[in-house]
Amino acid sequence: MKIAIIGAGFTGLVAGLRLLQKGHSVYIFEKEMSAGGLASGFKKKSWDWALEKSYHHWFTNDDKILALAKELNYKVVVKKPHTDILINDKILPLDNGISLILFSGLPLLSRIRVGLSLAYFKLLNNYKRLENKLALKWIEQWMGKKATKLIWEPLFYGKFGSYKNTISLSWFWARIKKRTASLAYPQKGFKNFTDEIVREIEKLGGEINFKSEVKSINSSKNSCSLQTPKNIFKFDKIICTSPSPVFTGIAPNLPQKYVEKIGIIQHLDALNLILVLKKSFLKNTYWLNIARKEFPFLVLVEHTNFINPTHYNNQHIVYIGNYLPKDHPYLKMTGNQLLKLFNDYLLKLNPNFQENLISVHKFVSSFAQPIVALKHSRHIPKFQTPLKNIYLANLDMVYPWDRGTNYAADLGEKIAKLLTK
Numbered sequence: 001m002k003i004a005i006i007g008a009g010f011t012g013l014v015a016g017l018r019l020l021q022k023g024h025s026v027y028i029f030e031k032e033m034s035a036g037g038l039a040s041g042f043k044k045k046s047w048d049w050a051l052e053k054s055y056h057h058w059f060t061n062d063d064k065i066l067a068l069a070k071e072l073n074y075k076v077v078v079k080k081p082h083t084d085i086l087i088n089d090k091i092l093p094l095d096n097g098i099s100l101i102l103f104s105g106l107p108l109l110s111r112i113r114v115g116l117s118l119a120y121f122k123l124l125n126n127y128k129r130l131e132n133k134l135a136l137k138w139i140e141q142w143m144g145k146k147a148t149k150l151i152w153e154p155l156f157y158g159k160f161g162s163y164k165n166t167i168s169l170s171w172f173w174a175r176i177k178k179r180t181a182s183l184a185y186p187q188k189g190f191k192n193f194t195d196e197i198v199r200e201i202e203k204l205g206g207e208i209n210f211k212s213e214v215k216s217i218n219s220s221k222n223s224c225s226l227q228t229p230k231n232i233f234k235f236d237k238i239i240c241t242s243p244s245p246v247f248t249g250i251a252p253n254l255p256q257k258y259v260e261k262i263g264i265i266q267h268l269d270a271l272n273l274i275l276v277l278k279k280s281f282l283k284n285t286y287w288l289n290i291a292r293k294e295f296p297f298l299v300l301v302e303h304t305n306f307i308n309p310t311h312y313n314n315q316h317i318v319y320i321g322n323y324l325p326k327d328h329p330y331l332k333m334t335g336n337q338l339l340k341l342f343n344d345y346l347l348k349l350n351p352n353f354q355e356n357l358i359s360v361h362k363f364v365s366s367f368a369q370p371i372v373a374l375k376h377s378r379h380i381p382k383f384q385t386p387l388k389n390i391y392l393a394n395l396d397m398v399y400p401w402d403r404g405t406n407y408a409a410d411l412g413e414k415i416a417k418l419l420t421k
């Protein structure tokens with residue numbers, strides 16, 4: 001079969017790889033200049049390793065993606081970096097049972113309730129009965145008002161903004177269930193890893209067209225076609241891996257009912273401001289959750305407290321992360337404007353950071369975080385769309401798991417299997 005894939009993120013790349021291995025002809029269309037999608041990256045001239053536009057790591061139980069790295073003989077770094085939380089005015093460790101027992105941010109009874117609730121989630125395998133419960137409500141009931149007010153409510157607010165009270169408990173369960181203390185990272189960065197997959201695809205005869213935005217797709221009885229600004233191409237089948245709102249925008253013949261149904265799942269954009277510094281920003285912390293509602297960001301991730309700064313010419317890299325609705329004013333601001341806005345809050349965490357600042361980089365990723373609300377599973381689109389020979393595979397479908405390259409790789413495998421059944 002002659003198969004087109006829209007998108008060279010992990011879903012599209014893995015689908016392409018598997019279809020080629022089965023002997024099909026694969027043509028990938030990617031609107032950007034390089035592969036990787038939400039996990040794409042960049043490399044400054046003086047760096048040996050590339051860096052993701054948004055913070056990225058793997059959990060050590062991310063089986064699918066780690067198996068792919070192994071298959072491609074790609075080296076992976078595994079380390080146990082520190083996760084802390086900013087609570088009141090203190091940065092406190094909070095990344096395992098012992099740190100919870102010692103956690104001075106909560107009274108003993110609250111710590112016991114939090115510990116028991118998290119242990120319950122770690123042991124629980126059947127998430128289905130959690131789907132119709134509201135996460136924050138359940139958390140307040142079982143972990144108590146204090147822990148909710150000091151930790152979870154500010155974190156949910158930072159992550160989901162006005163959607164915070166609509167999030168399903170199954171989303172929270174997946175976050176706790178999946179987390180591992182050790183983290184993995186592809187040597188030389190995710191960009192280098194996706195470039196390696198691209199090389200493998202090309203070696204097998206696949207074609208990847210970068211800077212080729214698909215403007216429309218159509219299907220007829222026996223074939224289907226897609227249009228880029230340059231040409232119209234015919235295929236036996238098309239797989240679209242873009243976010244659902246992009247898919248419905250380029251497929252004009254979709255029935256209105258279908259468009260409305262897959263439009264029920266809402267998304268937030270991700271905003272990342274990257275600071276490149278001469279010196280470390282936080283002492284040892286890799287991941288700092290900000291449990292302070294007045295802070296204009298949700299998380300601060302010091303990448304080089306996980307991956308050695310020697311790979312970046314001894315420069316230190318800090319992400320300041322946010323999830324925001326499309327109309328939020330931050331998304332339109334420049335990196336320097338954002339830095340000015342965040343400045344007073346950053347000074348609270350490191351009073352001397354300005355003198356060490358080398359550069360600032362701002363990245364926005366569209367439709368980066370699906371809102372997992374009650375009854376989410378009912379709204380998940382199917383691979384097969386109402387248009388014959390046109391398939392959809394995107395991050396809305398990895399439920400109950402939160403989006404991740406591991407699940408994108410899994411999705412790519414599954415859609416390839418379906419097409420070759």
Ligand SMILES: Cc1cc2nc3c(=O)[nH]c(=O)nc-3n(C[C@H](O)[C@H](O)[C@H](O)COP(=O)(O)OP(=O)(O)OC[C@H]3O[C@@H](n4cnc5c(N)ncnc54)[C@H](O)[C@@H]3O)c2cc1C
Nearest residue numbers: 007009010011031037038054056057214242368404405408
């Ligand atoms: C802030 C943030 C942090 C994250 N952290 C992690 C992490 O730590 N670990 C982890 O594993 N995952 C993480 N993820 C998630 C991970 O990046 C995604 O789940 C994964 O990359 C999704 O891959 P995908 O191929 O399904 O989608 P995408 O990466 O979105 O790929 C879709 C591709 O389609 C292209 N496209 C869209 N429309 C068109 C069109 N019309 N024509 C042509 N091309 C088009 C896009 O340019 C894109 O390349 C994070 C994501 C974000 C935003």
